[in-house]
Amino acid sequence: MNQKGSLHQLMTRLIWPIAAVLLLLLINAVVNPGFYHLSVTDGQLRGPLVLTLQLSVYIMLPALGMCLVIATRGVDLSVGTAAAIGAAATAWACTSYAGGAAVAVAVPAVIGAGLLCGLFNGVMISKFGIQPIVATLAFMVAGRGIARLIMGNTTQLQFEHATFDWLGNGTLLGLPVIVWVSAAVAVGVIVLVRVSALGMLIEATGDNPQSARLAGVPVARVLLLVYALAGVLSAVAGLLWASNYHLSHAVNTGKYWELDAIMAVVIGGTMLTGGRFTLLGTVIGAVLIQLLTQMLQAIGVDSDVTPLYKGLIVLAICLVQAPALRQALADYLQRRRELTA
Template sequence: MMKHRLFWPLMVLVVLLLFNLIYSPDFFSIKMRDGHLYGSLIDILNFGSPLILVAIGMTLVIATGGIDLSVGSVVAITGAMACLSISRANDQNGLVAVLGAVGIALVLSAALGLWNGFLVARIGIQPIIATLILMVAGRGIAQLITNGQIITVLSPKYQYIGAGSLLTLPFSIFIVAAMFVIASLLTRKTALGLFIEAVGCKPTASRLAGVRSRTVMLAVYMFCGLCAGIAGLLLSSNVSSADGNNAGLWYELDAILAVVIGGTSLTGGRFYLAGTLVGALIIQTLTTTIYMVGVPPEITLVVKALVVLAVCLVQSEKFRGLLRGRPKAGPLQTANPEVKRHA
């Protein structure tokens, strides 16, 4: 069982959750209040949903051997766009206004993803640079849209997306579940997953085998943009406002981390959506834990970094071998006896 890919990430998640029991004995309790379920676990799922969404898209991009640094900016842009369009409507709570805003935001996010894909697949810019462009410019665009202000909207219908609940659970959980299922079906029930892995592992060989690698990349970046767009809607609707400056800030880093913790290699090739899900939950739990334990704000990032380092080390087979005192060959191994040389 310890050989299973998800074993160590799941162990880390369980340990993190159990750790919270020390500080809050009712951490695992879920209460029913006014027809809604409340509890820390629900909160983790709810607040973690934007990150999970972004990480799902990121997984596929990373599987093609790329990376998308612009997701945080796309989160900000779509939130800003949706709020702007609602705030301009006569009736901010009108169904048409809200659906229109959501539609505009989603189309825009897909277009932004397509732009990244175009730069990478058509122009041939390295993914880290190509998406860095939108990462930097995107913040500016978001602030242009909001005119440097925080746009606040008064629309219960819009708010429902990120803060409403359905069948006693936060609505955002359903959105995430749907996107996760869609991504899984798209990649495992069609041949898309095979193509993504082939392109990520060996682009030249894949092209010669007839895989349309450019189209695959375009699709993947577009999907990633779309995921970030939905995350942007969740975030902005949850607080009924759009902040071009801070919405989705550093999301790209958390998302990349979640993907890597989940077992997908940054070099591309094999990818694991379920692993990414666990990875994103680990990061969200960690964030929640840090607030719960009451770590002073000035050192929260340091604590987070240390835990992430520990997670990565626990997952490394080489490191575990080192702990057991049975070192295997590899860069981590330093305590190896020097090869005997004879003068």
């Protein structure tokens, strides 16, 4: 009974994002018939749909961290920068070491770098009380310089490494390796948050920080943890991106990722006011944004104009979810029913 209650709650939150995904798939079928074309080359499924999954990874991983941050009433504008730092650490390891040594250095370096990025934000916010938007904005700008320094003071660093090439471009059981890895990370995060009590403590913190503190919730530690997680997830996204393109770029890696991540969270049904959050919704939101981007490209919208449509559609989805608008709509339908009755 209780389980059913919360399942129902989850479904009401996810119904609009899911409906939007279905709608976009439908529109794609009309405007871009080639969208559903799938072929198998070299044992890998290929086609625009696969590309959607592959590219949505770079939105999804930072968005998972962003979702938890937003649930605490915060925001993290530095996820793109953390990704650039992660990519830089990967490129640095692959140009400094060879073979297995590069992997052994890169993975801990990326995770450690992401952790440091997140902890820096978390300390600024939880210990010094700086507003999240300000603290992470500062790091968003400053961190790009760190990415440059990691790469030996160059803007772009290219590398070749078989293992990372497999990670970024290889195939496993018909799908890109990158998709499997990201799915595993996403499942890991969801399990970590929902099987442990972290989810509840995050929701309490975001719903009413005062009440949470007086109930003994370690609010500062919760904040530290969510920003740290956001940093690590973004850095890992940066590692995957670098593996895919065989390069790291101090300016372009992770550019505007924070905006896509915030949009994915909001479209996914988590409110910016904090409290209740849904990671599954965020995953759907990330796929949705990628679908939208591809659809706009397919119908020939200039890539410079794409953000306009993206913004409008995100706004529309949020409006549909807005309680005020839904109430007004319900009232209107009620009146019409009364009039016709």
